[in-house]
Amino acid sequence: MSDIEKSAVKAEETDKKTVKTHYDIKMEERAKAKKREKREQTIWKITGIVIAAAICAFILSFPVRKYLAVHETVCTIGGRAISRVEFDYNYHMVKNAYMNSYGQYLSYYGMDSSHIEDEMYDSTLTFRDYFEKETVERIKQTIALSEEMKREGYTADITSDYQDYLDTMKESADAAGLSLGELYKESLGEFATPRRIEPLVKESLLVAQFSDYKQNSFAPTDEDIDARYAEEADEYDLFDYRLTRIDAELPTAPTELADEGAAVAEDGSYTPSEAEKEAAMNAAKELADEAQSNVFDDGDLHEGETSASMVYQIRNWMLDSSRKNGDSTVVESDTSNCYYVVGFVGRYVDEKETVSLRIISTSEDNGAAIVSEFGAAGSTEEAFIDLVGKYSDSDNGNGGLYEGLTGAELPGELSTWVKDSARKTGDVNYYFDESISLTYVCYYVGGGKPSWYYNIKNLIESEKMDDYLSGLTAALTVEDPKGNLEYVALEAAAQQLQENVENAVAVPAE
Numbered sequence: 001m002s003d004i005e006k007s008a009v010k011a012e013e014t015d016k017k018t019v020k021t022h023y024d025i026k027m028e029e030r031a032k033a034k035k036r037e038k039r040e041q042t043i044w045k046i047t048g049i050v051i052a053a054a055i056c057a058f059i060l061s062f063p064v065r066k067y068l069a070v071h072e073t074v075c076t077i078g079g080r081a082i083s084r085v086e087f088d089y090n091y092h093m094v095k096n097a098y099m100n101s102y103g104q105y106l107s108y109y110g111m112d113s114s115h116i117e118d119e120m121y122d123s124t125l126t127f128r129d130y131f132e133k134e135t136v137e138r139i140k141q142t143i144a145l146s147e148e149m150k151r152e153g154y155t156a157d158i159t160s161d162y163q164d165y166l167d168t169m170k171e172s173a174d175a176a177g178l179s180l181g182e183l184y185k186e187s188l189g190e191f192a193t194p195r196r197i198e199p200l201v202k203e204s205l206l207v208a209q210f211s212d213y214k215q216n217s218f219a220p221t222d223e224d225i226d227a228r229y230a231e232e233a234d235e236y237d238l239f240d241y242r243l244t245r246i247d248a249e250l251p252t253a254p255t256e257l258a259d260e261g262a263a264v265a266e267d268g269s270y271t272p273s274e275a276e277k278e279a280a281m282n283a284a285k286e287l288a289d290e291a292q293s294n295v296f297d298d299g300d301l302h303e304g305e306t307s308a309s310m311v312y313q314i315r316n317w318m319l320d321s322s323r324k325n326g327d328s329t330v331v332e333s334d335t336s337n338c339y340y341v342v343g344f345v346g347r348y349v350d351e352k353e354t355v356s357l358r359i360i361s362t363s364e365d366n367g368a369a370i371v372s373e374f375g376a377a378g379s380t381e382e383a384f385i386d387l388v389g390k391y392s393d394s395d396n397g398n399g400g401l402y403e404g405l406t407g408a409e410l411p412g413e414l415s416t417w418v419k420d421s422a423r424k425t426g427d428v429n430y431y432f433d434e435s436i437s438l439t440y441v442c443y444y445v446g447g448g449k450p451s452w453y454y455n456i457k458n459l460i461e462s463e464k465m466d467d468y469l470s471g472l473t474a475a476l477t478v479e480d481p482k483g484n485l486e487y488v489a490l491e492a493a494a495q496q497l498q499e500n501v502e503n504a505v506a507v508p509a510e
Helices: 025-070 084-109 113-118 127-152 159-176 180-188 194-216 222-231 274-292 312-319 367-376 381-391 414-419 451-473 486-506
Strands: 073-077 080-083 238-247 300-305 328-333 338-348 355-362 401-405 428-433 438-447
Touching (some): 073 127, 084 113, 113 127, 127 194, 159 180, 159 194, 180 194, 194 451, 238 312, 274 328, 274 338, 312 338, 355 381, 367 381, 381 438, 414 428, 414 438
Antiparallel strands (some): 355 401
16 A cells, blocks of 8 residues: 655745836835835745645645545455455454464464464465455455345345444453454454444345355255265265374484484484484384284274374275275384374264254343243244244354254253253253353254265255355456555466476477
8 A cells, every 4th residue: 555645835926026216215225125024024924834734734644644545445356446444354354264263273383373474375375465365255255145135135134143243342342451443453454443344244244144045045955965975985984993103213313324424413303314214114113013913902992083084194095995894904104204003993974863953042141031932922933933033143044943963062951951862843942151151042853864964965055155156256357456465466476487387398308
């Protein structure tokens, strides 16, 4: 963003020459003296105006600069001019979501999460560039879904959702010891205020409800789900196995197999020679071969794991269609300098029982009152759906319906309640979680299909939603004439470099 240049204030003085007469010398000198005095007064007056105007312009430039910064067009997406406030709001939503999901792991990669934007996201982009790129995608989706809502005539009441948002922001500000205005600036951008952010938040809330509505409409058939499982059983099946890891004992100081001149570094570390590594791995292999005969007794038991969660070195062996209970093997890992001793126990589809519930979540301790109102309304599922719309802080756009729950997701006594064999359709219960001040009111819909079914169902819905969004946003072009989006130039340069390398390789040597 470029600073606005201050306006230059200029003044010119017009010196009107007086025509001389034939007065006597005394009167002439008096007139000249008077003229000089008047001229000097005029000069000082004009100079004072110039100085005052310059000072005034400098002072006034602060609100002008702020106004221009707030209304600056960062870029244009699909013909919509994206202001600094709108871009920053979406940028912080993207960044905050990323940090909430992955922030705790960044230190494992030697990254400073407090200055994450300056760290490299990949070989081309910094995290700031990456967040800006994702911000553009988020705005694209918002624009596209907003247009779709208008086209389909979709409407929803987000009054309570927005009030919940305001309440959350106020509570967060109080907890952080900040004013509401300070919290908005710190969490949503330098120029964010409740008034400026309000239409953006309301649009986001409405788009979120419409997005849920659309994704629910992409529910696959049972045939679709069965077909997906048949194609990708390796991805969905669960495995039980025993595992023992035997690490090679690499030397921490030079041995007779060390390279010439090898020594322990000043920091106490030592890099073994290839001969030393080979010797250590051979010793580990002997121990692994011995452990193989006892792996089903001594190995660590792994139950209910997917192939994706396994150590990748053993994955192919585990996925072999001929694998049967009692099989065992020893697998080398040269990257970790160890051997894995594996004993196969079984492979199966996840048939864990699930239930379907309709859930009202509210930040008030009003569970008993809601249950009482439900009874007075006839205790029907339709009555409960109406109460979801009236009370729930997190209406999922599907009448509060949640499928594929195992019970473990529910807080407190609800987990036990939902698994009770006596449970029947229409039963209602509630629980107030004091630790987070939330009330959950549950309506028992009935038993559901096994877990694997919902895993595939949710995946297919997500894939269809992604395809739907890609189709909507494909035609939305991004224009960045001021070069505010640095990632665009960086990716273009990286792509050009890649093409140059490929072209150079493709040209045969003379």
